[in-house]
Amino acid sequence: xxxxxxxxxxxxxxxxxxxxxxxxxxxxxxxxxxxxxxxxxxxxxxxxxxxxxxxxxxxxxxxxxxxxxxxxxxxxxxxxxxxxxxxxxxxxxxxxxxxxxxxxxxxxxxxxxxxxxxxxxxxxxxxxxxxxxxxxxxxxxxxxxxxxxxxxxxxxxxxxxxxxxxxxxxxxxxxxxxxxxxxxxxxxxxxxxxxxxxxxxxx
Numbered sequence: 001x002x003x004x005x006x007x008x009x010x011x012x013x014x015x016x017x018x019x020x021x022x023x024x025x026x027x028x029x030x031x032x033x034x035x036x037x038x039x040x041x042x043x044x045x046x047x048x049x050x051x052x053x054x055x056x057x058x059x060x061x062x063x064x065x066x067x068x069x070x071x072x073x074x075x076x077x078x079x080x081x082x083x084x085x086x087x088x089x090x091x092x093x094x095x096x097x098x099x100x101x102x103x104x105x106x107x108x109x110x111x112x113x114x115x116x117x118x119x120x121x122x123x124x125x126x127x128x129x130x131x132x133x134x135x136x137x138x139x140x141x142x143x144x145x146x147x148x149x150x151x152x153x154x155x156x157x158x159x160x161x162x163x164x165x166x167x168x169x170x171x172x173x174x175x176x177x178x179x180x181x182x183x184x185x186x187x188x189x190x191x192x193x194x195x196x197x198x199x200x201x202x203x
Contacts, residue, residue, distance in 0.1 A: 003082055003088050003091055003092075004082055006088070006092060007078060007082070007091055007092060007095040010092055010095045010096065010099065011095050011098060011099040011102070012099075013099075014096065014099035014100065014103065014167065014168070014171050015099055015102060015103055015106075017167050018099075018100075018103035018166060018167035018168045018171070019103065019106060021145065021166070021167055022107065022143040022145070022166060022167075023127075025043065025045050025143060025145045026045075026111075026115055026118065026125050026143055027124065027125060027126070027127060028124065029043075029045035029118075029124065029145075030045070030118060030119065030120065030121075030122055030123060030124050031045060031046065031047065031118040031119050031120050032044075032045065032046065032120050033045050034147070040148060040149065040150045041146075041147070041148055042147040042148075042149065043145050043146070043147070044145060044146075044147040044164050045118070045143070045144075045145050046144050046145070046164050047118065047141035047142065047143055047144070048141060048142050048144060049063075049141055049142070060108070060138070060139055061138055061139070063108070064105065064108040064109065064138045064139075065138075067101055067104065067105045067108065068105060070101055071098055071101045071102050071105060074094060074097060074098040074101065075098060077094060077190075078091060078094055078095060078098065081094065081190070086186055086190070087183070087186060089178075089182065089183065090179075090183045090186040090187075093175045093178045093179055093182075093183060094175070096171045096172070096174060096175035096178075097171070097172055097175045097176070099168070099171050100167075100168040100169065100170070100171035100172035100175070101168070101172065102168075103166070103167065103168030103171070104142050104166075104168045104169070107140050107141065107142040107143055108138065108139070108140050108141075108142060109137060109138060109140060110137070110140060111133070111135075111140030111141060111142075111143070112133050112134055112135030112136055112137065112138075112139045112140035112141070113132070113133040113135070113136065113137055113140070114127055114128055114133055115127055115129075115133055115134060115140075116129040116131075116133065116134055117134040142166070143166060144164045144165050144166045144169070145164065145166060146164065146165050146166060146167070146170065147164045148161045149161070149162070
Protein backbone atom coordinates (compact mmCIF):
# COMPACT_ATOMS: atom_id res chain seq x y z
CA UNK A 1 0.00 0.00 0.00
CA UNK A 2 1.37 3.41 -0.96
CA UNK A 3 2.05 6.05 1.68
CA UNK A 4 -0.69 8.22 0.14
CA UNK A 5 -3.27 5.49 0.72
CA UNK A 6 -1.93 4.85 4.22
CA UNK A 7 -2.20 8.54 5.05
CA UNK A 8 -5.77 8.81 3.74
CA UNK A 9 -6.78 5.59 5.52
CA UNK A 10 -5.34 6.81 8.83
CA UNK A 11 -7.12 10.17 8.52
CA UNK A 12 -10.48 8.55 7.79
CA UNK A 13 -10.02 5.97 10.56
CA UNK A 14 -9.35 8.66 13.17
CA UNK A 15 -12.26 10.74 11.88
CA UNK A 16 -14.60 7.75 12.02
CA UNK A 17 -13.69 6.83 15.60
CA UNK A 18 -13.79 10.48 16.67
CA UNK A 19 -17.17 11.24 15.14
CA UNK A 20 -18.74 7.91 16.12
CA UNK A 21 -17.79 8.45 19.77
CA UNK A 22 -19.01 12.06 19.74
CA UNK A 23 -22.34 11.27 18.09
CA UNK A 24 -22.97 8.36 20.48
CA UNK A 25 -22.30 10.50 23.53
CA UNK A 26 -24.27 13.45 22.17
CA UNK A 27 -27.35 11.26 21.52
CA UNK A 28 -27.19 9.22 24.72
CA UNK A 29 -25.83 11.47 27.50
CA UNK A 30 -27.19 14.60 29.07
CA UNK A 31 -24.63 17.34 29.58
CA UNK A 32 -22.46 16.54 32.59
CA UNK A 33 -23.50 12.88 32.72
CA UNK A 34 -20.67 10.42 33.26
CA UNK A 35 -20.05 6.71 33.38
CA UNK A 36 -17.18 5.09 35.28
CA UNK A 37 -15.33 2.66 33.02
CA UNK A 38 -12.55 2.25 35.58
CA UNK A 39 -11.70 4.23 38.71
CA UNK A 40 -9.14 6.13 36.62
CA UNK A 41 -11.16 6.45 33.39
CA UNK A 42 -14.62 7.95 32.86
CA UNK A 43 -16.84 8.84 29.94
CA UNK A 44 -17.84 12.36 30.96
CA UNK A 45 -19.89 14.45 28.52
CA UNK A 46 -19.07 18.14 28.23
CA UNK A 47 -19.06 20.65 25.37
CA UNK A 48 -16.75 23.57 24.71
CA UNK A 49 -16.39 26.48 22.31
CA UNK A 50 -12.64 26.54 22.32
CA UNK A 51 -9.49 24.74 21.44
CA UNK A 52 -8.09 21.39 22.53
CA UNK A 53 -8.87 20.32 26.11
CA UNK A 54 -11.53 23.02 26.47
CA UNK A 55 -9.28 26.10 26.31
CA UNK A 56 -11.16 29.20 25.16
CA UNK A 57 -8.86 31.95 23.94
CA UNK A 58 -10.30 33.55 20.82
CA UNK A 59 -13.60 34.12 19.03
CA UNK A 60 -15.56 31.10 17.82
CA UNK A 61 -15.87 32.12 14.16
CA UNK A 62 -12.19 33.06 13.95
CA UNK A 63 -11.23 29.75 15.57
CA UNK A 64 -13.30 27.71 13.12
CA UNK A 65 -11.91 29.58 10.11
CA UNK A 66 -8.38 29.22 11.47
CA UNK A 67 -8.89 25.47 11.80
CA UNK A 68 -10.10 25.20 8.21
CA UNK A 69 -7.06 27.12 6.94
CA UNK A 70 -4.76 24.98 9.13
CA UNK A 71 -6.21 21.71 7.82
CA UNK A 72 -5.87 22.93 4.22
CA UNK A 73 -2.23 23.87 4.89
CA UNK A 74 -1.57 20.49 6.52
CA UNK A 75 -3.06 18.64 3.55
CA UNK A 76 -0.74 20.55 1.21
CA UNK A 77 2.20 19.93 3.57
CA UNK A 78 1.52 16.18 3.51
CA UNK A 79 1.38 16.32 -0.30
CA UNK A 80 4.82 17.98 -0.35
CA UNK A 81 6.25 15.45 2.12
CA UNK A 82 5.03 12.56 -0.02
CA UNK A 83 6.58 14.09 -3.15
CA UNK A 84 9.89 14.51 -1.32
CA UNK A 85 9.69 10.89 -0.10
CA UNK A 86 10.13 11.86 3.55
CA UNK A 87 9.97 9.04 6.12
CA UNK A 88 6.59 7.33 6.13
CA UNK A 89 6.36 7.58 9.90
CA UNK A 90 6.63 11.37 9.81
CA UNK A 91 4.01 11.63 7.06
CA UNK A 92 1.61 9.47 9.08
CA UNK A 93 2.29 11.55 12.19
CA UNK A 94 1.37 14.76 10.35
CA UNK A 95 -1.69 12.92 9.04
CA UNK A 96 -2.70 12.36 12.68
CA UNK A 97 -2.51 16.10 13.30
CA UNK A 98 -4.67 16.77 10.24
CA UNK A 99 -7.24 14.16 11.30
CA UNK A 100 -7.46 15.61 14.80
CA UNK A 101 -7.93 19.16 13.55
CA UNK A 102 -10.52 18.02 11.00
CA UNK A 103 -12.43 16.09 13.66
CA UNK A 104 -13.03 19.21 15.74
CA UNK A 105 -13.81 21.27 12.62
CA UNK A 106 -16.74 18.95 11.88
CA UNK A 107 -18.19 19.70 15.33
CA UNK A 108 -17.74 23.45 14.91
CA UNK A 109 -19.16 23.54 11.41
CA UNK A 110 -22.13 21.20 11.61
CA UNK A 111 -23.13 20.16 15.14
CA UNK A 112 -24.99 23.41 15.77
CA UNK A 113 -27.34 22.79 12.86
CA UNK A 114 -27.85 19.01 13.15
CA UNK A 115 -28.27 18.54 16.93
CA UNK A 116 -30.65 19.98 19.49
CA UNK A 117 -29.31 21.42 22.73
CA UNK A 118 -27.76 19.25 25.42
CA UNK A 119 -28.24 20.52 28.97
CA UNK A 120 -27.91 19.66 32.65
CA UNK A 121 -31.70 19.31 33.13
CA UNK A 122 -32.02 15.75 31.86
CA UNK A 123 -32.49 16.59 28.17
CA UNK A 124 -30.55 14.40 25.76
CA UNK A 125 -29.93 15.87 22.31
CA UNK A 126 -31.70 14.62 19.19
CA UNK A 127 -30.40 14.69 15.65
CA UNK A 128 -32.05 16.86 12.98
CA UNK A 129 -34.71 18.24 15.37
CA UNK A 130 -37.88 19.64 13.70
CA UNK A 131 -37.24 23.16 15.02
CA UNK A 132 -33.65 23.20 13.84
CA UNK A 133 -30.37 22.83 15.71
CA UNK A 134 -29.12 24.71 18.74
CA UNK A 135 -26.98 27.12 16.73
CA UNK A 136 -25.91 28.08 13.21
CA UNK A 137 -23.24 26.96 10.78
CA UNK A 138 -19.70 27.60 12.15
CA UNK A 139 -20.98 27.92 15.72
CA UNK A 140 -21.28 24.31 16.86
CA UNK A 141 -19.75 23.19 20.14
CA UNK A 142 -17.00 20.58 20.32
CA UNK A 143 -17.98 17.38 22.14
CA UNK A 144 -15.53 16.05 24.76
CA UNK A 145 -15.88 12.87 26.78
CA UNK A 146 -12.56 11.23 27.71
CA UNK A 147 -11.61 11.86 31.33
CA UNK A 148 -8.69 10.29 33.18
CA UNK A 149 -8.75 11.33 36.89
CA UNK A 150 -5.65 9.27 37.66
CA UNK A 151 -4.49 11.05 40.82
CA UNK A 152 -6.90 12.57 43.36
CA UNK A 153 -6.45 14.27 46.71
CA UNK A 154 -8.14 13.33 49.98
CA UNK A 155 -11.41 15.12 49.16
CA UNK A 156 -11.75 13.59 45.71
CA UNK A 157 -10.45 16.50 43.64
CA UNK A 158 -8.51 15.49 40.55
CA UNK A 159 -4.85 16.46 40.69
CA UNK A 160 -3.87 14.62 37.51
CA UNK A 161 -5.23 14.44 34.77
CA UNK A 162 -8.07 16.98 34.90
CA UNK A 163 -8.76 17.99 31.24
CA UNK A 164 -11.65 16.27 29.45
CA UNK A 165 -10.92 15.72 25.77
CA UNK A 166 -11.89 13.72 22.69
CA UNK A 167 -10.30 11.39 20.15
CA UNK A 168 -9.38 14.30 17.87
CA UNK A 169 -7.52 16.05 20.70
CA UNK A 170 -5.78 12.78 21.56
CA UNK A 171 -4.66 12.31 17.93
CA UNK A 172 -3.07 15.76 17.89
CA UNK A 173 -1.37 15.27 21.27
CA UNK A 174 0.00 11.83 20.33
CA UNK A 175 1.28 13.22 17.03
CA UNK A 176 3.05 16.14 18.72
CA UNK A 177 4.65 13.73 21.19
CA UNK A 178 5.85 11.46 18.38
CA UNK A 179 7.33 14.42 16.50
CA UNK A 180 9.21 15.65 19.57
CA UNK A 181 10.57 12.18 20.35
CA UNK A 182 11.20 10.65 16.93
CA UNK A 183 10.86 13.21 14.13
CA UNK A 184 12.48 16.45 15.22
CA UNK A 185 15.04 16.09 12.44
CA UNK A 186 12.34 15.79 9.75
CA UNK A 187 10.44 18.75 11.20
CA UNK A 188 13.57 20.92 11.31
CA UNK A 189 14.52 19.96 7.76
CA UNK A 190 11.07 20.83 6.46
CA UNK A 191 11.14 24.17 8.26
CA UNK A 192 14.60 24.90 6.88
CA UNK A 193 13.48 24.11 3.34
CA UNK A 194 10.54 26.52 3.76
CA UNK A 195 12.91 29.21 4.99
CA UNK A 196 15.20 28.68 2.00
CA UNK A 197 12.27 28.99 -0.41
CA UNK A 198 11.19 32.26 1.25
CA UNK A 199 14.75 33.64 1.13
CA UNK A 200 15.07 32.75 -2.55
CA UNK A 201 11.74 34.37 -3.41
CA UNK A 202 12.72 37.52 -1.50
CA UNK A 203 15.92 37.97 -3.54
